[in-house]
Amino acid sequence: MPAGSAIPQHLLEPETLAGLANLDLVARAVVNGFLTGMHRSPFFGFSQEFAEYRAYAEGDDPRFVDWNVFARTDRTYIKRYIGETNTRLVILLDASASMGYGSGKVSKLLYGKFLAATLAYLAARQHDAVGLIVFDDKIREHRRASTRGGRLSGVLHAIDRAQPGTGTDMRIPFERFHEVEHGRGLVAVISDFYCDPDALLKSVQPLAYQGQDVILFQLLDPQELKPVLKESALIEDMESGQTMEVSPIYMSSKYRDRIGEHIEALHKSAMRAGADHRLVNITEPLDSVLRSYLLFRQRRG
Amino acid sequence: MSLLAPAFLLGLLAIGLPWWLHRLSSTNPNKQKFSSLMFLEPGEPRRVLAKQVQYLLLLALRIGVLALLALAFTEPAIWRTPQAAGDADGARLHLIVLDGSASMNYGDRWDSARAAANDVLDDLRGEDRAQIVLAGRQFEVLGPATTDVAALRQTLNTAEPGVFRLEYGQLMRSIDGLIRTAELPVVLDLVTDAQATGLPTRFGELAPRRPAEIVIHDVTDGAAENWTVDSFGASAVTGELSASVRSFAPDAATRTVTLTQNGRTVGEQTVDVPGHGRADVSFPALQLASGSNRVEVALSPGDDLTGDDRRYLAIKRPEPRKVLIVAADADGRGPLFTSAALETLTTLALTPTVRASPLGDPPLLDYSFVVVTDVGQLDNAQAAAIKEYVENGGRALVATGPRSSSLTTLPITGQTLRTNPQMGSGQASVAIGEVDATHPALRGVDELRAANFVRSVNVEKTEADSVLMSLADGTPLLLDRALGNGRVLLFTSSLDREWNDLPVQPAFVPLMAGIANYLLGGAGFTSEAALGSTLSVRALGFAGAQIFDPSGDAALGLGAGSDDVLLDQVGFYEVVGGGTSELVAVNFDPRESDLAPVDATTLERWKGLGVRPGESATPVTVTSSTDRVPTSLGPLLVMLLLMLVVVESLVGNWHLRIRRGVAA
Numbered sequence: 001m002p003a004g005s006a007i008p009q010h011l012l013e014p015e016t017l018a019g020l021a022n023l024d025l026v027a028r029a030v031v032n033g034f035l036t037g038m039h040r041s042p043f044f045g046f047s048q049e050f051a052e053y054r055a056y057a058e059g060d061d062p063r064f065v066d067w068n069v070f071a072r073t074d075r076t077y078i079k080r081y082i083g084e085t086n087t088r089l090v091i092l093l094d095a096s097a098s099m100g101y102g103s104g105k106v107s108k109l110l111y112g113k114f115l116a117a118t119l120a121y122l123a124a125r126q127h128d129a130v131g132l133i134v135f136d137d138k139i140r141e142h143r144r145a146s147t148r149g150g151r152l153s154g155v156l157h158a159i160d161r162a163q164p165g166t167g168t169d170m171r172i173p174f175e176r177f178h179e180v181e182h183g184r185g186l187v188a189v190i191s192d193f194y195c196d197p198d199a200l201l202k203s204v205q206p207l208a209y210q211g212q213d214v215i216l217f218q219l220l221d222p223q224e225l226k227p228v229l230k231e232s233a234l235i236e237d238m239e240s241g242q243t244m245e246v247s248p249i250y251m252s253s254k255y256r257d258r259i260g261e262h263i264e265a266l267h268k269s270a271m272r273a274g275a276d277h278r279l280v281n282i283t284e285p286l287d288s289v290l291r292s293y294l295l296f297r298q299r300r301g
Numbered sequence: 302m303s304l305l306a307p308a309f310l311l312g313l314l315a316i317g318l319p320w321w322l323h324r325l326s327s328t329n330p331n332k333q334k335f336s337s338l339m340f341l342e343p344g345e346p347r348r349v350l351a352k353q354v355q356y357l358l359l360l361a362l363r364i365g366v367l368a369l370l371a372l373a374f375t376e377p378a379i380w381r382t383p384q385a386a387g388d389a390d391g392a393r394l395h396l397i398v399l400d401g402s403a404s405m406n407y408g409d410r411w412d413s414a415r416a417a418a419n420d421v422l423d424d425l426r427g428e429d430r431a432q433i434v435l436a437g438r439q440f441e442v443l444g445p446a447t448t449d450v451a452a453l454r455q456t457l458n459t460a461e462p463g464v465f466r467l468e469y470g471q472l473m474r475s476i477d478g479l480i481r482t483a484e485l486p487v488v489l490d491l492v493t494d495a496q497a498t499g500l501p502t503r504f505g506e507l508a509p510r511r512p513a514e515i516v517i518h519d520v521t522d523g524a525a526e527n528w529t530v531d532s533f534g535a536s537a538v539t540g541e542l543s544a545s546v547r548s549f550a551p552d553a554a555t556r557t558v559t560l561t562q563n564g565r566t567v568g569e570q571t572v573d574v575p576g577h578g579r580a581d582v583s584f585p586a587l588q589l590a591s592g593s594n595r596v597e598v599a600l601s602p603g604d605d606l607t608g609d610d611r612r613y614l615a616i617k618r619p620e621p622r623k624v625l626i627v628a629a630d631a632d633g634r635g636p637l638f639t640s641a642a643l644e645t646l647t648t649l650a651l652t653p654t655v656r657a658s659p660l661g662d663p664p665l666l667d668y669s670f671v672v673v674t675d676v677g678q679l680d681n682a683q684a685a686a687i688k689e690y691v692e693n694g695g696r697a698l699v700a701t702g703p704r705s706s707s708l709t710t711l712p713i714t715g716q717t718l719r720t721n722p723q724m725g726s727g728q729a730s731v732a733i734g735e736v737d738a739t740h741p742a743l744r745g746v747d748e749l750r751a752a753n754f755v756r757s758v759n760v761e762k763t764e765a766d767s768v769l770m771s772l773a774d775g776t777p778l779l780l781d782r783a784l785g786n787g788r789v790l791l792f793t794s795s796l797d798r799e800w801n802d803l804p805v806q807p808a809f810v811p812l813m814a815g816i817a818n819y820l821l822g823g824a825g826f827t828s829e830a831a832l833g834s835t836l837s838v839r840a841l842g843f844a845g846a847q848i849f850d851p852s853g854d855a856a857l858g859l860g861a862g863s864d865d866v867l868l869d870q871v872g873f874y875e876v877v878g879g880g881t882s883e884l885v886a887v888n889f890d891p892r893e894s895d896l897a898p899v900d901a902t903t904l905e906r907w908k909g910l911g912v913r914p915g916e917s918a919t920p921v922t923v924t925s926s927t928d929r930v931p932t933s934l935g936p937l938l939v940m941l942l943l944m945l946v947v948v949e950s951l952v953g954n955w956h957l958r959i960r961r962g963v964a965a
Contacts, residue, residue: 098336194337224336234329237338245329247344258340
């Protein structure tokens with residue numbers, strides 16, 4: 001699919017994307033489709049290099065009207081820019097066993113891979129350096145941030161190879177990041193964050209002190225947010241293999257409270273660490289997540 | 302293989318229980334993967350019926366245990382051929398059962414029995430063993446089973462017949478234990494005179510419970526003739542002695558019956574006894590010596606069975622006893638008839654005294670019993686005195702009469718009286734209806750129904766009353782009631798001729814004799830016990846006593862641990878203690894006198910109940926095939942069952958350890 005071609009919005013649904021075999025294709029489809037629909041969005045123009053003028057159209061943000069031209073010609077033109085590399089994005093992708101869960105066609109890991117690929121593609125398109133760390137309870141893949149040609153392809157392949165592993169240790173990727181990556185940049189962490197919020201805070205905080213802008217994408221399946229059990233079931237932990245008899249009443253009441261409290265605690269921990277936290281239901285289209293990212297980037301940029 | 306109790310196979314249904322239990326699982330089949338148990342809490346484990354059974358090995362063991370248990374109850378057995386069951390050389394155990402009953406004393410039957418037993422011993426082959434058993438009242442095993450013929454012959458020579466009766470059904474039941482424990486196939490050599498009276502009521506009782514060949518050695522030699530005294534007794538009224546002579550011979554014969562008292566001949570009569578018939582002989586009342594008298598009758602000439610030619614009776618002369626007759630009119634007919642009847646009972650030695658009142662001297666306790674001729678004559682004090690006397694152990698005969706007509710409640714006993722609507726007119730008379738002839742007071746009293754009754758009082762019968770005699774219209778005539786420690790006989794008519802003509806009927810004196818005998822305690826004045834029964838010192842009223850058997854030996858000494866003595870001899874047993882002595886006569890069982898043998902057909906059928914001679918090496922059951930024998934698999938199954946239970950316990954424990962997380 002050529003870059004810049006228009007893609008209908010429903011094609012950005014995760015389940016539709018799951019039908020695309022190539023992760024590069026997925027990333028292009030998402031980003032191009034997203035950018036095509038951004039004519040009326042506030043995010044275009046976060047680069048400072050002038051690109052072109054275009055006649056003002058209804059719906060364009062008036063802030064981008066070149067008033068000097070208007071004064072001279074009495075016509076309204078929109079001033080457009082092209083992006084330039086001014087930052088660095090490192091994606092931390094959780095590939096633990098729990099990320100393999102998915103009640104539908106798309107698992108959390110697959111969604112995470114789509115998101116990671118999309119972020120990487122978007123960053124590369126804007127000439128940002130892109131790095132990647134895939135982890136579970138150890139580092140499985142590590143691509144240092146770079147803008148060299150073919151770097152995106154390497155990152156996308158690394159993302160593509162990610163498979164559900166074993167347990168999760170959130171300290172590992174942050175420590176690796178802290179050891180290797182120096183200088184200011186963006187850090188996108190994609191995980192389900194089944195961890196202690198305080199422990200996560202301790203891991204994220206050093207990055208914030210380092211001047212990194214951190215955004216946490218917490219991917220959760222609808223069944224994890226609002227589980228529905230018709231009868232009591234023997235629940236098996238995908239990471240530890242332990243089982244537990246759980247009643248449907250508990251899952252429909254107390255569990256929801258506890259997962260809600262956990263999300264809230266994560267959110268607060270992220271805030272305290274100076275990071276952004278975005279809860280992602282893996283059934284929601286990727287463009288809305290991408291929009292969150294761009295808002296975050298704009299805010300931090 | 303066959304099952305002797307196949308109904309127990311229903312127990313196999315119990316297998317369904319472990320099958321169901323092993324499907325019951327606490328593991329929820331609805332298993333789902335989930336990201337994390339971080340926010341989950343365990344709920345109540347649910348027991349569900351799984352589609353597949355669990356712990357197959359354990360289930361198989363449990364089903365095996367139940368199946369074996371059910372199978373063990375069905376008594377499985379395999380049928381094996383004689384060669385398989387028996388020993389190789391065909392050795393057998395000969396159980397030589399000698400009929401030791403009284404009839405074997407006849408003539409030379411016992412010698413014939415020994416000869417027959419010796420013949421069996423002569424015929425023993427190779428490793429054959431033999432065991433001698435003497436069967437009479439008791440089943441006496443004379444030594445162990447052995448191949449030592451000399452020892453067996455010695456045992457045989459010491460065996461003697463007894464005086465008891467042998468019942469063949471009992472014999473076959475008793476011998477079952479010996480057959481069951483025998484290590485060799487059993488041949489039952491029954492040496493007997495095959496008395497017909499020894500056969501059981503049910504022919505099936507002659508079958509051995511265990512397989513055994515039955516060989517009957519009949520020791521009778523032609524027709525046996527016998528005469529016996531089959532009964533001997535004394536009248537409680539007159540003291541007259543009567544004996545019955547019975548013939549078990551085809552031809553009539555003349556026999557002399559000799560009566561002896563304390564060893565002295567006091568009478569002798571000659572009687573003609575018809576063939577297979579009976580002749581009665583009687584002797585006048587004896588002049589009894591003080592205490593117990595040994596009275597016996599004997600037949601002469603004797604016959605080949607001497608034991609039944611003599612019969613014994615112990616007669617005790619009673620001490621004079623006083624009887625009080627309470628009558629308002631001492632010269633009235635009631636006391637007259639009553640005292641006259643009582644005075645004629647010489648065997649009871651009664652001395653009646655007629656008084657108008659029970660109060661006065663001598664006191665009531667001096668009298669053996671009291672007769673009230675018309676209870677209506679008593680005032681309250683007199684009635685209370687008699688009641689107290691009875692409640693303290695006294696006995697009374699209470700009659701009604703004209704003075705009782707207006708009573709509604711009977712003095713002494715307090716029984717309610719009702720007017721008799723059918724009587725009282727003095728015109729219609731009623732005879733005696735039902736009579737309880739089994740009651741001691743009425744036993745042997747005949748011709749009562751000749752009496753006519755025109756009036757009686759109608760006593761409301763209660764549960765405490767036994768009606769011994771009633772009129773034809775159902776009105777109770779003679780009632781028996783316990784009162785305190787004593788007893789009251791209530792005669793609801795009069796003892797004079799006002800209301801009936803009983804006092805002038807011949808039955809009146811025997812009736813009064815029976816009543817007097819009953820009121821005196823029912824002990825009678827003769828004493829006899831059955832052969833084979835036990836004699837209890839306490840039952841005779843002795844606190845401690847010695848018992849001497851007919852041969853004069855002490856059967857029970859003073860201070861012996863037991864109070865009972867088995868009466869195993871014929872003659873007089875003497876009980877001595879407390880300064881007095883009692884005699885108990887023990888007589889030959891009359892059934893042993895009848896020497897008629899079992900007919901040949903019955904004997905053959907009896908033999909047929911055992912194993913056929915050709916198959917004698919192999920014990921078989923009577924009720925099944927005669928060519929194979931069952932061998933129970935029960936012990937094998939029980940062993941297997943125990944092994945399975947142990948293995949099941951180990952496997953079950955292993956599963957439990959796994960479930961508890963214990964390292965195996």
